[in-house]
Amino acid sequence: MGKFDRPRAKGTIRILLGKFSDNQSHPILNAWRRKYCVYIDIKLRRRGRAFYRRMDSTLRCHWPLERTSMSHDNPEAAKSSPIRDPRVLEVIKHLNESRNRPPREAFDGPARHDAEAFADYGFSIHPDQGDIIYLLCRGMGAKRVVDFATSIGMSALYFAAAMRDNGGGLVIGSELVQSKVDTARANLADAGLADYADIRVGDARETLRDLGGPIDFALIDGWPQPHGPSLARTVIEIVAPQLRVGGYVLNDNAEPDFLDYIRDPANGFISTTLPIKRGTELALKVR
Numbered sequence: 001m002g003k004f005d006r007p008r009a010k011g012t013i014r015i016l017l018g019k020f021s022d023n024q025s026h027p028i029l030n031a032w033r034r035k036y037c038v039y040i041d042i043k044l045r046r047r048g049r050a051f052y053r054r055m056d057s058t059l060r061c062h063w064p065l066e067r068t069s070m071s072h073d074n075p076e077a078a079k080s081s082p083i084r085d086p087r088v089l090e091v092i093k094h095l096n097e098s099r100n101r102p103p104r105e106a107f108d109g110p111a112r113h114d115a116e117a118f119a120d121y122g123f124s125i126h127p128d129q130g131d132i133i134y135l136l137c138r139g140m141g142a143k144r145v146v147d148f149a150t151s152i153g154m155s156a157l158y159f160a161a162a163m164r165d166n167g168g169g170l171v172i173g174s175e176l177v178q179s180k181v182d183t184a185r186a187n188l189a190d191a192g193l194a195d196y197a198d199i200r201v202g203d204a205r206e207t208l209r210d211l212g213g214p215i216d217f218a219l220i221d222g223w224p225q226p227h228g229p230s231l232a233r234t235v236i237e238i239v240a241p242q243l244r245v246g247g248y249v250l251n252d253n254a255e256p257d258f259l260d261y262i263r264d265p266a267n268g269f270i271s272t273t274l275p276i277k278r279g280t281e282l283a284l285k286v287r
């Protein structure tokens with residue numbers, strides 16, 4: 001029996017440090033986790049919520065991978081952003097401060113795949129992902145980019161700021177939920193970036209079919225599906241032919257069938273997994 005398989009003592013809970021799903025995106029980390037037995041067992045006692053909250057933040061502080069990506073509630077994150085415009089930073093800061101997560105049970109209920117049922121939640125990208133989007137778009141002089149999906153506009157803000165700072169350009173966004181589109185538009189307006197975004201309301205599998213010409217960069221930040229291919233996979237198949245050679249794709253959720261596509265040399269991409277969140281795939285179209 002390996003160390004990792006050691007049975008948990010009765011009356012304890014097991015916490016895996018850096019709990020990565022066992023998918024192809026983290027073969028090295030998965031092996032490392034098994035080899036070094038990165039878990040702790042905690043004896044259950046009558047403890048208040050505050051104890052577990054403290055425990056959670058302690059573990060986060062001591063986990064090196066978490067440290068490589070700054071937490072969204074870390075005030076340092078705003079200071080180190082490549083974005084310089086205080087008006088844009090203020091809106092991003094506000095969105096980060098008002099982040100909230102649905103209760104755990106919401107993901108078990110019958111409406112767990114229904115985007116409308118989660119209309120009050122942004123599920124926005126991490127500030128490190130936003131900074132990378134902004135920097136790469138600036139570096140390549142991007143003029144036309146795709147934001148799938150837009151939600152309440154966090155990723156769109158980073159894209160739109162880069163478009164404006166590049167001297168003009170357009171973010172083509174896609175979002176199914178009308179109320180989120182309204183919020184995203186308001187956030188872009190508050191940041192002074194409304195002129196740089198065209199957010200298309202509806203199913204991305206339709207709204208992104210015709211992007212009106214080559215694009216420079218696409219974010220693929222999807223949504224779980226009850227069955228069949230992931231949205232990320234379906235949308236990358238729609239968007240990839242419209243991306244120019246030399247263009248980038250950034251993916252948030254490491255959907256296995258998305259990774260299969262982007263890592264298959266036949267599809268013309270090379271990619272790497274950045275240690276942000278649970279793995280952020282950054283791909284470059286090479287042919």
Ligand SMILES: C[S@@+](CC[C@H](N)C(=O)[O-])C[C@H]1O[C@@H](n2cnc3c(N)ncnc32)[C@H](O)[C@@H]1O
Nearest residue numbers: 115123124125149151154155175176203204223
């Ligand atoms: C993870 S969130 C996107 C977060 C966003 N990139 C940000 O940084 O704020 C995914 C979004 O996909 C939307 N969505 C789900 N299915 C969709 C579809 N078929 N077409 C377009 N948007 C969809 C959901 O409503 C949700 O807002």
